[in-house]
Amino acid sequence: MIEVRELRKNYGETQALKGVSFSIRQGEVVGLLGPNGAGKTTAMKILVGYLLAASGSARVDGLEVAEHPLEVQARIGYLPENAPSYHDMLAQDYLGFMAQMRGLDASRARTRIGTVAEECAIVRVLTRPISQLSKGYRQRVGLAAALLHDPPILILDEPTTGLDPNQIVEVRDLIRRMGRTKTVILSTHILPEVEASCDRAVILIDGQKRADGALGDLTRSHVQVVTVQVDDSAAAGAALGNLPGVSRVEEEPDADGFTRFRLHLDGDAPIGEHAAELVRGHGWKLRELRRDDRSLEQVFHELTETTGARA
């Protein structure tokens, strides 16, 4: 549905994108993740036909964005950062204007405005000037405007920045709901955002793609933790080390005579049941048996470190 190949973009001397490729299937909710200045916004702006790439290709439904901007823009609902809108207009007039610009006829515009206002929970503020609305409402008015033509693709640039925690939850719920029927790309530098809303994360750092995968894959570590009470920790460590797929064992003492073993694995294969069997066979007392998942923060941090930490 969305194909980005070797996208490059410079702002003067600065290379904002240094050959980024990714593809997104229909119905996916993908988070573009990265520190500020990583190229997330630039990539989105190229996808919606606002900026032209220096080289590379961006296709939506097989259409090259730079060559068929109008067709592509008709398929996309786009919410730029900070949800800009005409503050001197009433919310409903703004939606009416956007509906006309989207080519909706009067009766369809009326029904669609009703529907999106309902979806975005802005019915109450429709008759108020946008200048009087809180940031959260403005964001939702912007989102409503992006949904007017019922686009198959939604592109949201930092949809929750500047919102208070309640508003963040509301907007995330909304994105989740949209994600059931639409392809959604959202950018953020806030990790929980991706964990809350997305199926998949594409991590951009310094204009390059550093990771791309289902959240589970990105956060799954290759460490199995087993905490047991044993008399001979060396022998137990050796026994655990003989389990299939274990390359290395670390041990550290835990409280009450328990020992925590960290088994470093070669691959992703589950090992929990083998470890459990071993523990049961020896009659060890078990306190903890878990896969040591990394948080996205850790993943992110590691990736940033290896890029040569930029502020």
Next chain:
Amino acid sequence: MNRIRAVARRELNAYFDSPIAYVFLTVFFVAALFTFFNINAFFSRGVADLRGLFDSIPFLMVLLVPALTMRLWAEETRQGTFEMLVTLPARDRELVLGKFLASWGLLAIGLALTLILPFTVSFMGDLDWGPVIGGYVGALLLGAAYLAVGQFVSATTENQILAFILAMVVCFVLYGIGVDAFTNLLPDRTAALFRSLGTGSRFESIARGVIDLRDLAYYASISGFFLAASVATLKIRRWA
């Protein structure tokens, strides 16, 4: 077509939602009355025509028209709606044309308000309507040219004040190159050329009631050129 109308309507509403429309209309009207009665001494000349008004309109518009165009794009840029607007499935020329028509509409309202002058004059004496109609048509076209200049300037900045001043400067240059005070300093052939390029000097013949296709084409090409330049500017801004 619908999108041009949507943009034009939104812009017109924006004019009337802000003080701009009212201030412009009031100042334009008062200035028109003032030039008609005072500067050009309607009563002491004792001729039933609108020369006083039409003589001053080219310069009056240099001062006032930039007020209508300064916010057209500068405000979009400042509040970030520029990006939203140009990523709608609309052609740039539709956006430019919609904004142009809105500003032209407001200018037409301003001119319409001054129609009270010819009607008053026609009661007082024998008014020749030919030059009056010519004058109003000319004023609309002259205004269109200034509006196109103003929109182009506005597309290049996010600062409304700058857009206002720059538009005034460009319009003034277009006006000034044809003014006698300037052309008298030049050799005859060059003077004639500059007079033919000045917005005001072109206007004189129209205000005398002589509508020459070349004059209309002149205003139309200035408008066309700067509207096209506006469209090009919108595109160029996205390559940066």
